[in-house]
Every structure is written in structure tokens, then in C-alpha cells.
Amino acid sequence: MTTASAREVGVDPDGRRRYELLDDTGFDEVPKKYRKFYRRWNGAGDELAPNEAYCPVCKVVVRSSRELRDGDKIYCMACMTRLVIRVDPSGRREAIARY
Amino acid sequence: MTEDIHSLDEDEFFDEVYSFQHWFDSVEGYLHGTRNGRKSPAAEVPSEGRRQALITILCNYCVGETAALETSSGLVLIAPNRPLKVFLATQVVDEARHLEVFYRRLSELGVTDPEAEITKRASPSLLAFKRCLEEMVEARDWDAAIFAQNVVLESMEYTTFNRHMAGTDAATADMLSRILRDERRHLGFGETQIGQRLRHDPVLKARLSKVRAKLDPLVLSCFSEALEAMEIAPSERPELAKDYMQAMDRLGVK
Numbered sequence: 001m002t003t004a005s006a007r008e009v010g011v012d013p014d015g016r017r018r019y020e021l022l023d024d025t026g027f028d029e030v031p032k033k034y035r036k037f038y039r040r041w042n043g044a045g046d047e048l049a050p051n052e053a054y055c056p057v058c059k060v061v062v063r064s065s066r067e068l069r070d071g072d073k074i075y076c077m078a079c080m081t082r083l084v085i086r087v088d089p090s091g092r093r094e095a096i097a098r099y
Numbered sequence: 100m101t102e103d104i105h106s107l108d109e110d111e112f113f114d115e116v117y118s119f120q121h122w123f124d125s126v127e128g129y130l131h132g133t134r135n136g137r138k139s140p141a142a143e144v145p146s147e148g149r150r151q152a153l154i155t156i157l158c159n160y161c162v163g164e165t166a167a168l169e170t171s172s173g174l175v176l177i178a179p180n181r182p183l184k185v186f187l188a189t190q191v192v193d194e195a196r197h198l199e200v201f202y203r204r205l206s207e208l209g210v211t212d213p214e215a216e217i218t219k220r221a222s223p224s225l226l227a228f229k230r231c232l233e234e235m236v237e238a239r240d241w242d243a244a245i246f247a248q249n250v251v252l253e254s255m256e257y258t259t260f261n262r263h264m265a266g267t268d269a270a271t272a273d274m275l276s277r278i279l280r281d282e283r284r285h286l287g288f289g290e291t292q293i294g295q296r297l298r299h300d301p302v303l304k305a306r307l308s309k310v311r312a313k314l315d316p317l318v319l320s321c322f323s324e325a326l327e328a329m330e331i332a333p334s335e336r337p338e339l340a341k342d343y344m345q346a347m348d349r350l351g352v353k
Binding site for chain 2: 028029030031032033034035037056057058060064065072073074075076077078079080081082097098099
């Protein structure tokens with residue numbers, strides 16, 4: 001799967017899809033070298049890719065170079081929050097702030 | 100090669116994001132090349148009715164930003180360690196910038212004496228909220244002050260600015276969009292600080308609930324006044340309080 005700013009490049013031994021994050025998502029709120037790990041949420045109609053999660057604190061999309069699974073820990077640099085991924089039985093993926 | 104942000108350990112992450120260097124490298128992305136806090140070249144002057152409403156809104160933003168500027172600088176003194184002092188110093192700079200660009204916009208709208216205009220138009224609820232913040236800093240009450248400023252006030256500002264952006268002139272919207280980028284850092288910082296403190300101090304939750312009970316009527320009143328000035332229908336207002344309520348739910352402060 002390829003989104004506007006990420007390309008699927010293979011699968012890890014544990015079965016997770018791996019992504020190449022392309023450099024510019026237009027997200028300008030973090031230092032240049034980290035910008036590809038974030039993008040803006042485009043509102044209703046926007047969809048999260050398997051390597052993305054929505055930050056509940058500041059409403060930006062956090063991106064990873066790997067498919068996100070339950071228990072994964074990620075960082076939202078835009079609001080400096082630690083997040084953990086939770087996947088409910090229906091498969092819905094959610095990022096929860098952890099302090 | 101870019102470092103994978105998610106592979107940093109937690110100490111490295113906080114060392115990075117609470118640093119002045121991080122602040123500098125972040126704001127460069129959206130403030131470089133701006134003038135008066137925005138990139139849009141010409142500032143429109145709206146029709147008289149809208150101009151008056153915008154002046155009232157901006158005067159109240161100035162009260163909120165002055166409160167945040169004074170509280171943040173007071174908090175530098177009582178912050179428990181160096182990284183938190185440094186982060187708060189960056190917040191002081193942000194708040195001073197916000198105050199300055201709001202003053203500039205007031206001037207563009209024809210306000211010749213902003214201080215007098217602010218005195219005339221300031222919301223009594225917002226002034227009362229500002230006094231509460233001052234008392235917390237004077238009492239050196241770190242938890243209550245961070246909660247009131249970086250969680251409550253910042254959530255309120257975040258929601259208000261966001262909604263205001265959607266229905267105002269291009270110059271004001273551009274200025275607000277760049278302020279909102281700063282606000283993300285401030286509210287995330289506050290929520291993390293309070294969240295961490297609550298993990299280690301179960302008694303704190305009850306104390307912050309009392310702080311919230313005192314501030315909630317002021318917050319709701321400020322929200323209501325701001326949204327009325329923006330001519331937002333009452334039916335839409337509960338939806339706008341959602342972010343604030345969700346932040347309280349995440350922290351478990353009832």
C-alpha cells in the first residue's frame with residue numbers, strides 16, 4: 001500500500017508490514033529530521049494507514065516505519081506526549097496517552 | 100540517516116523535546132519568514148460590526164496570553180528541575196510572541212490605545228481566572244498552577260482559536276494557525292506533567308478536582324462569551340467543550 005507520503009517496502013519476520021516514510025508530509029511543527037513521522041489529520045474522510053495513529057492530545061497523525069500493533073509505544077513530538085497503541089477486539093486501533 | 104523517533108528511550112525523548120534547541124528547530128518551520136506572526140501579506144479590515152466583534156475577541160485573547168506569560172514566567176522559578184525550567188522558558192517566549200501579534204492585529208484594526216480597549220472589553224470571568232492563576236503562582240503551588248494554566252487554560256485557548264480560525268479573515272486565521280502550533284506543545288507538556296504527578300500522588304487527584312470545580316464555571320463562562328462574539332450557534336457549543344472534557348477524562352480529574 002502506498003499513501004501520499006509512505007510506501008510499503010516489505011514485511012518483517014514477525015509479519016508486520018514495513019514502510020518507507022517519504023520526506024515531506026507538509027508537517028512543519030517539529031525539527032526537519034522528524035517531520036516525516038507526523039502529518040496533519042484532514043478531518044472527516046481521512047483514514048489512518050496501518051502505520052499511523054491519531055494523537056488524542058493534539059490531534060495530529062503520528063507515523064511509524066512499521067505497522068502499529070497492540071502495545072507499541074510511540075511518541076507525539078508535536079505535543080511531546082508518550083502514546084501506547086491499543087487494538088480492541090473489533091480491530092479498531094487507538095493511541096492512548098501514557099504518563 | 101534520520102533517527103527513528105519512536106526508538107528513542109524515554110529519557111532521550113524528554114531531554115530532546117524540553118530543550119531550547121528543540122524549540123528553536125520546531126518554530127523555525129512555521130515562523131521563519133513571518134511578519135506580525137503571519138505570512139499573509141495584507142490585513143483586511145472587516146465590516147464595522149465584524150471589526151468590533153474581532154476587537155473584543157482579540158482583547159480577551161490578550162488577557163489570556165498575559166495570564167499565560169506571567170504564569171509561565173512565575174513557574175520557571177518554582178519548577179522542580181532544569182529541563183522543566185528550560186521548557187517553561189520557551190513557553191514564556193511563545194506567550195510573549197502571541198501577546199505581541201495580538202496587539203499588532205488590534206493596531207491594524209484601528210485600535211490606538213490597546214490597554215484602554217482591553218480594560219473596557221475584558222471578560223470578568225477571564226479576569227477572575229487570571230487572578231486564580233496569580234494566586235496559585237504566589238502560593239508556589241506547582242501542581243495547581245500547571246493544571247490551571249497548561250491543561251485548563253491551554254485547552255480552552257486551543258479550542259477557541261481553532262474554531263475562530265474557521266470563520267475569520269485570512270490574516271487573523273493565519274496568525275491563529277501559527278499560535279495553535281505553539282499551543283500543542285504547551286497543552287501536551289501540562290497533561291504529561293499532571294499525568295505523571297497523579298501516578299505518584301493519589302491525593303493530588305482530589306485536590307485538582309477541587310481546583311477544577313472552582314475554575315469550571317469561569318471556563319464555561321469564558322467559552323460562552325468568546326463563542327457568542329464569534330456568532331457561533333448555542334447548539335454547536337457543547338461540541339466545542341469536548342476537547343476540554345476529554346483532557347479531564349484522560350487525567351481522571353472529575
